[in-house]
Amino acid sequence: MEVTLLGTGDAVGTPHVGCSCPNCTYAKEHGIERLRTSVLIKNEDCHLLIDTTPDMRRQLLNAGSPKIDAVIWTHGHYDHFMGFGDFYRVQRIPPVYGAPEVLASCRPAFKFLLKQEIPVPAYTPFTVCGLEVILVRVVHPDIYTTGVVISDGISKIAxxxxxxxYIPQESKEIMKDADLLFIDGLFPDSFRKVEKHLNYEEAIDMARELRAKDFRVVHMSHIIPFLTPEQGHDGEKFRL
Ligand SMILES: [Zn+2]
Ligand SMILES: [Zn+2]
Ligand SMILES: [Zn+2]
Structure with missing residues (x-):
């Protein structure tokens, strides 16, 4: 399995439009960005994309223009699915997997483009790209959201x-002992806490609790400094 972090930013990305905070200034000076969070998984020449962000066109170009064979949507927030329209006239529209509740919230925006929806309830294993996938409930008020656990029989990604x-215990059991975990870390504790996300420090605690062998914090806001350890970087690749 080859895993590429296509983006590591929150809903607004970094640099934040119109912001001149130290991190946004650093990003502009160094020509770096945090595009909206998404992961590409390649297995046996098959490409599986988790979430289709509003940055998807740029992300696919940065990744060398892979043909996407399947998509998983985690939830119906703008920053996780609205880039799906970028497949239009670029490639065959890929099938989309997701919990029925997630597909229901995303469907109205792409009725004209969606060719194949494959609803899979949480905690029900399925196979795509030769990988075993399980969608697990997480808690992201007030929208139905799933995490994703993927295994090729040798390595596991959560x-x-x-x-x-407040991730349910049932989900934690499935996410446990991953070789690689990608985990939400929006703000530092010193900034503020948002009810629907983990903070950076909480992400690190959660990675320890889940006994992840390796992990990266993702979905970071512009408040997280670029040199903070344990953070994912756009374009970072992992071979498992
Ligand atoms: Zn988000
Ligand atoms: Zn900023
Ligand atoms: Zn969200």
């Missing part, structure tokens, strides 16, 4: 870019 600390 992913949740939008959750608070």
């Amino acid at each position: 992913y949740t870019s939008d959750t608070n600390e």
Whole structure:
């Protein structure tokens, strides 16, 4: 399995439009960005994309223009699915997997483009791109949201870019002992706490609780400094 972090930013991305805070200034001076959070997984020449962000066109170009064979949507927030329209006239429209509740919230925006929806209830394993996938409930008020756990039979990846600390125990059991975990970390504790997300410090605690062998914090706001350890970076690749 080859895993590429296509983006590590929150809903607004970094630099934040119109912001001149130290981190946004640093990003502009160094020509770096945090595009909206998304992960690409390649297995046996098959490409699986988790979430289709408003930055998807740029992300696919940055990744070398892979043909996407399947998409998973985690929830119906703008920053996680609205880039799906970028497939139009670019490639065959890929099938989309997601919990029935998630597909229901995303469907109205893409009725004209969606060719194949594959509803899969949480906690029901399915196979795509030769990988075993399980969608697990996480808690991201007030919208139905899933994390994703993926295994190729040898390595396990767990992913949740939008959750608070109240992940159900049933989900934690499935996410446990991942070789690689991607976990939501929106703000530092010193800034403020948002009810629907983990903070950076909480993300690190959650990674320890889930006994992840390796992890990266994602879905970071512009408030998180670029040199903070344990953070994911756009374009970062992992081979498992
Ligand atoms: Zn989000
Ligand atoms: Zn800023
Ligand atoms: Zn969200």
